[in-house]
Amino acid sequence: MIRKYNYTGRQKISQDRIIIKQDLNSDVKSFEADLKLNDLGLPDHAKIYVEPYFKSSFMRFDFGTIGRTQNPSNTQLTDIPITDRVLYRLKIVDESTEKGLILGFADEIVANNNRTDTNKSPLLPVDFNDLSNRIWKLEFRNEGPVLCVNWDGKIDKIREIVSKDNKFLSLVYPEVIRQISFNVATDEDFDFNDIGNSWQYKWLKYFKASLGIMHIPETKENKDALEWSDDVSDAFCKSNKVIDLLIN
């Protein structure tokens, strides 16, 4: 277990205290934050900043102080790329006595429009990004694998295609499953015997329970991982009858 030290008494702010609503209808997304922070025992003068981010893109908005919270007049996400999965970070900062010291912090906040019960969060989230000329790609983010699909500005009705079109499922998902299982098989930090909360474990559980994959690769070498990931992908195709889905 990695031990984390917190010498400065920084408070971890519960996400229940932060309600972020994204406006999804306009061309440039914007957001509002409803913050319940005034009973945390933090000084009234402490400043509040909300920082939306996606990968290495980042913005920063001044939300006033603990004593007087206010939404900025403009919260357009002009510097954040096209994505359904913007995350937010909240900082409460002492700018007076201990200049710059973070008094309270919350990270990886999801806008309430996009928030789902942790137990019901999808095994494979889908994000719509600008992928230039590509239709889809698989990304391995901190949260695990994410299926990235080119956005509806490029491909009309793509959201409907991804959610309902059997041809998309039959052509794309077998390769998605192969890439995910290959990544699981070659991940040096993942132990197949571990039971935990990692995304790798969740996928392994799916491979066993839903696809009947009871064996694991003999080693983490590429050749064994390739063979195993082909087996997993083939089991997915069999289980989902992908050939029938394509031709019918």
Next chain:
Amino acid sequence: MYINRLNADGISEFHSQIQELRSGTRARLDISFLNDLKFLSGFEREIEIERINFRNKLEISEYLVNKLSLAENKYLYYDIGLWTYLSVFYFYLLCPVDKNVKADARYILADPKNWTRYYRHLLACPARLYCELKDLSKAFLASPIHIWGDFHEQLTAYQDIATNKPLIETANALYWDNASLQLKKGAGSKGAGSPRRFSDIVGQFELTYDLNVMGSPDILTLFPQEFNKWIA
């Protein structure tokens, strides 16, 4: 020549030509397509630009920021057609004839709100840094336009570092030599006290301090001993 924007066909033509340069089937970029209306989508103002032998990123950034009045027109930061047009026009500086053609992202601005790609563009990123940071951007912009060293890579790869004024002031205090107006010798290295360590350590500081609101002298006091060698 007046500033313009490349349209999708113009960007495609540029892309084809740089592929040919890479493969050796073309000796030099033919920029005559910048005069062909079928490759252009127009620009709202008449701004004349010249082919000048700018010595470094600072000179060309200052020139373009002024020509475009970029501080008053920040929406142009994200203009794919404009920055790709300028890449063609100044390609002799972005890719001198004796140098290898670099990755497409160095010349063609794609997905401009995605900082991971944006920061790699050899004109758009330096111009934006100059526009936002003014004199503080000097360490980023001191080298010739086509050169992208480890210093630039480490300090511009993350938008929250590259646009944090006190932090960039701190990086300047460590790595910039005000006497020679160059990066200090060894600032491009990868060991103890290097810009690579700087960006790693800043990630740790950010768990405790909001570096956007601190002064550079206060930030400097946080750095461990391995950085002392840079402080005169």
